[in-house]
Amino acid sequence: MTGTEGDQQLYWRLLRYVWPHWRVFTLAIIAMIVLALTDPAIPALLKPMLDGAFIEQDADMILMIPLLFVGLFTVRGLAAYTSGGALHWVANRVIMQLRYEMFQRLLHMPCRYYDLHSAGSIVSRFSYDVMQIREASTNALTVLVRDSLAIIGLLAYMFYINWQLSLIAMISAPLIAVVVMIIRRRLRKMSRKFQESMADINHVIHECINGHKLIKIFNGYRQEQDRFYQIINTNRRYAMKFAMAAVASSPSVQLITVIFLAIIIYIATGQAIQGDLSVGAFVSFFGAMAMLLGPLKRLVGINEYIQRGLAASESVFAVLDAPVEPVDQPATDLRLQGEIRLQDLNFRYADDQPEVLKDITVTINPGETVALVGVSGSGKTTLTNLLTGFYPVDPGQVFIDDTDITRIPLATLRASISLVGQDTFLFNDTVRNNIAYGDLANSDDKAVRQAAINACAMEFINELDNGLDTVIGVNGKQLSGGQMQRLSIARALLKDAPILIFDEATSALDSLSEQKIQSAMVKAREGRTCIIIAHRLSTIEHADRVLVLQAGRLVESGTHRQLLDRGGVYATLHRMQFSPSA
Numbered sequence: 209m210t211g212t213e214g215d216q217q218l219y220w221r222l223l224r225y226v227w228p229h230w231r232v233f234t235l236a237i238i239a240m241i242v243l244a245l246t247d248p249a250i251p252a253l254l255k256p257m258l259d260g261a262f263i264e265q266d267a268d269m270i271l272m273i274p275l276l277f278v279g280l281f282t283v284r285g286l287a288a289y290t291s292g293g294a295l296h297w298v299a300n301r302v303i304m305q306l307r308y309e310m311f312q313r314l315l316h317m318p319c320r321y322y323d324l325h326s327a328g329s330i331v332s333r334f335s336y337d338v339m340q341i342r343e344a345s346t347n348a349l350t351v352l353v354r355d356s357l358a359i360i361g362l363l364a365y366m367f368y369i370n371w372q373l374s375l376i377a378m379i380s381a382p383l384i385a386v387v388v389m390i391i392r393r394r395l396r397k398m399s400r401k402f403q404e405s406m407a408d409i410n411h412v413i414h415e416c417i418n419g420h421k422l423i424k425i426f427n428g429y430r431q432e433q434d435r436f437y438q439i440i441n442t443n444r445r446y447a448m449k450f451a452m453a454a455v456a457s458s459p460s461v462q463l464i465t466v467i468f469l470a471i472i473i474y475i476a477t478g479q480a481i482q483g484d485l486s487v488g489a490f491v492s493f494f495g496a497m498a499m500l501l502g503p504l505k506r507l508v509g510i511n512e513y514i515q516r517g518l519a520a521s522e523s524v525f526a527v528l529d530a531p532v533e534p535v536d537q538p539a540t541d542l543r544l545q546g547e548i549r550l551q552d553l554n555f556r557y558a559d560d561q562p563e564v565l566k567d568i569t570v571t572i573n574p575g576e577t578v579a580l581v582g583v584s585g586s587g588k589t590t591l592t593n594l595l596t597g598f599y600p601v602d603p604g605q606v607f608i609d610d611t612d613i614t615r616i617p618l619a620t621l622r623a624s625i626s627l628v629g630q631d632t633f634l635f636n637d638t639v640r641n642n643i644a645y646g647d648l649a650n651s652d653d654k655a656v657r658q659a660a661i662n663a664c665a666m667e668f669i670n671e672l673d674n675g676l677d678t679v680i681g682v683n684g685k686q687l688s689g690g691q692m693q694r695l696s697i698a699r700a701l702l703k704d705a706p707i708l709i710f711d712e713a714t715s716a717l718d719s720l721s722e723q724k725i726q727s728a729m730v731k732a733r734e735g736r737t738c739i740i741i742a743h744r745l746s747t748i749e750h751a752d753r754v755l756v757l758q759a760g761r762l763v764e765s766g767t768h769r770q771l772l773d774r775g776g777v778y779a780t781l782h783r784m785q786f787s788p789s790a
Contacts, residue, residue, distance in 0.1 A: 215518055222344060222521050225302045233346075236294035237353060243287040244357030247503075248365040249280055251495035291350065299346040306338050309528060316532040319598045323557065328411025333527055336406050337520040340399075344517020348510045355503035362496045362503075369493045370479070373472050377497060380468045384461050384504070391457045392511050398450035399519035405443035412436050454512040461504060469497060533597075533618055544616075544624040545609050546706040546737030548572040548595065553604035555590060564590045566760040568604070572753075574706075577738040579748035581781065582757035588741045589630070591757075592709050595739075597621050608707075623647065626700035630712035630741075632692045634684035639669055640676040642684075643698045651702060663698035665691070697729075708738045745782050754778060 226233055253276055310333065366374040416423065416432055423432055476490055553568035565587045572578050580588040593599050594606055597618050606613045613621055634642050643659060644651040656676065660666040668691050672678040684692040700708065710729065726747065729738075742748050749768045756764035756771065756778045764776050771778035 218518050218521050218525070219344070219514075221525065222341065222517070225305055226298060226346065226349075229298045229301055232294050233298050236291045236298065236350070239287045239291035239294065240350060240354040241357060243284055243291060244354050245361060246280055246284045246287070247358040247499060248361040248496065251362070251492045251499060252365060253277065253280070291354070295346045295350050299342045302346065303338050303342055306341065306524060307334055310334060310338075310524065313528055313530065313532060317530060318533050318600075319593070320557075321530060326407070326411040326414070328409070328414045329407035331414070332403070332407040332410045333523050335410075337403060337523045340403075340516045340520035341524060342517075343513035344521065348513045348517065351506045351510045355506050358503045359500060359507075362500050366493055366496050369489050369496070370476070373476055373493065376472055376475070377468055377500075380464050383464050387460045387464070388457065388511055391453055391460075392515060394453040395450060395512055395515035396519060398446055398453060399516045400522075402443065402446040402450055403519060403523060405439065405446055408439045409436075409443060412439055450512075450516075457511060462501065465501060465504060472497065544620075544706055546574040546624075547607075547609050548707070548737060548739075549607040549610070550591075551605040551607065553591075553594065553601065553606065555587075555594060555599070555601070555604070557599075564760050565594075568762050570755060570762060570765065572737060572739070574737055575735055577733050577740065577750075577752045579740045579742060579751035579754045580757060581742065581745060581748065581754060581778065583781075584743075586757040587760040588757055589711055592627070592711060592739060592741065595707075595709070596625055596627060624705050625707045625709060626703040626705040627709045628693075628696050628700045628711065632684075632689070632696045634680060634687075634692055634695060636679065636682045638674075638677050638679055639672065639695065642680065642695055643676075643702055645699060648699070648702050655702060656698075659698040659702035660695075662701050663694045665694040665698050668694075706736055708733065708736050709741075710738070711741045712743065745778075745785055756781075 253273060314330070363374065363378075366377065412432075412435060416436075423429065473494065476493065479490075549571045550568050553565055554563055555565040556563045568587075568591065580591065582588055590599075594601050595613075597613060601614065608616065608621070608624070635645070639660075640656055641649070644656050653676075657666065660669055660676075668687075669675055669678075678686075680686050680695075684695070687695070697710075700710075729740075730750070740748050740751060745768075748754060751768065754764075754766060754768055754771055755762060756776075758777055764771055764774070764778055766774065772782060773779075
């Protein structure tokens with residue numbers, strides 16, 4: 209597919225977002241047509257004004273011409289206001305719809321998408337790229353329709369006045385087209401580069417905000433300043449290259465136009481001397497041709513906006529076309545019992561990365577509490593990521609209740625699992641809404657309070673200004689790490705799922721709170737399958753079974769006491785943690 213064909217398809221796809229608002233858009237088009245029709249009327253009034261009012265001194269014409277000018281520009285003002293307002297309305301609707309669809313898509317992106325794209329690049333598509341589409345979807349159409357019609361009208365009037373001179377003017381069109389084509393390619397390339405650099409800027413700012421404490425403690429100010437300067441300087445260079453190409457378009461077109469205009473003036477002057485062209489007709493023709501410069505300049509200028517918009521459209525539609533999780537699968541009323549079986553499970557996060565899990569085969573019985581232990585990077589969290597469907601299982605299989613999870617709708621699978629992750633995340637909302645989140649939003653007050661009590665969270669919630677209705681700030685900035693983790697545990701307990709996963713759920717708790725959470729976890733485990741990931745081995749001594757992972761392989765399995773007596777990997781880890789020198 210050629211670049212031009214690809215641009216056309218991309219633009220037509222973009223215009224499909226305009227179509228639902230065709231009534232308002234039609235109003236804008238009608239207003240633009242009226243505005244365009246008034247352009248040739250201006251030079252048309254010059255001929256009777258000069259020939260009738262000035263030369264022949266016609267009294268009626270002297271009175272009529274000023275009134276016609278006032279009426280003409282009144283119509284032009286109303287038409288411009290109507291078309292501008294209607295197009296802004298359509299443009300804002302298109303932007304809103306695109307952002308909404310992108311956000312819907314983003315919510316259902318697989319975890320791999322977030323692995324491959326930085327937060328800054330994603331935010332840039334929502335903030336910067338979509339706004340560039342505004343110019344291409346509606347504003348460019350304004351110029352395209354209005355000025356094209358104006359040029360057609362002016363040319364028609366010029367042919368009516370003098371067809372020979374008009375033909376000379378038409379010769380400039382192919383030359384202008386060549387200039388526009390050359391500049392178009394340059395604009396498109398620089399627009400892509402500029403958008404990529406905008407994503408880099410957002411990414412660095414995002415990292416600086418999230419890592420501001422690290423920057424302060426390690427005195428990373430100069431390093432971050434230098435990194436940011438390099439990125440914004442790259443952004444500036446691409447912006448200048450784009451601007452220089454855009455700026456070059458209008459002077460180039462104007463130069464070609466003025467050269468032909470000079471030729472026409474020379475020939476028209478000769479015709480006027482010979483009496484073949486009246487003064488009024490000459491001024492009227494020249495005025496119409498001069499008025500062509502404005503629409504021509506704007507038509508060439510829209511190439512800048514269209515190329516920006518098309519480059520942004522590629523970025524936006526890449527989000528809309530990216531594969532998502534199969535969210536169209538309806539959830540079922542099936543409540544899983546909690547038997548988990550992993551069969552010949554292998555996994556790597558990318559084809560060019562090493563295997564994280566290798567030949568894992570194990571069965572976890574319903575209601576059993578299993579602890580996963582091992583050094584960092586041994587594959588513990590990855591295993592739970594496969595169980596929850598965050599990443600596809602390939603090769604190998606994961607069964608729940610003898611059903612391959614690939615045959616279980618994701619909504620059903622995840623409804624059967626509660627997860628407390630090692631990276632606690634809370635929304636900028638009330639305590640209540642953070643506990644009763646998603647499908648739990650309609651939980652009654654008694655259930656929410658009981659979950660908070662079981663998670664040992666109610667004691668600090670009662671001390672907050674508005675209790676459960678206290679807004680906790682961005683990512684819970686008003687709470688300590690331990691308090692945030694207890695709210696996350698309360699949320700998992702409220703879900704009342706048959707499978708519970710605690711991934712370092714007590715890592716941010718003090719010893720007293722940890723003891724309370726351990727008691728709550730023992731109660732929550734009753735009748736449920738529970739998987740606990742912990743580095744502190746004291747927290748999993750009472751698990752029914754301990755699975756030891758090393759370099760992605762399952763190397764040991766047994767109770768706490770059995771593994772200690774065996775003197776293997778688990779015993780070594782235990783000795784390292786509890787020896788007097790540890």
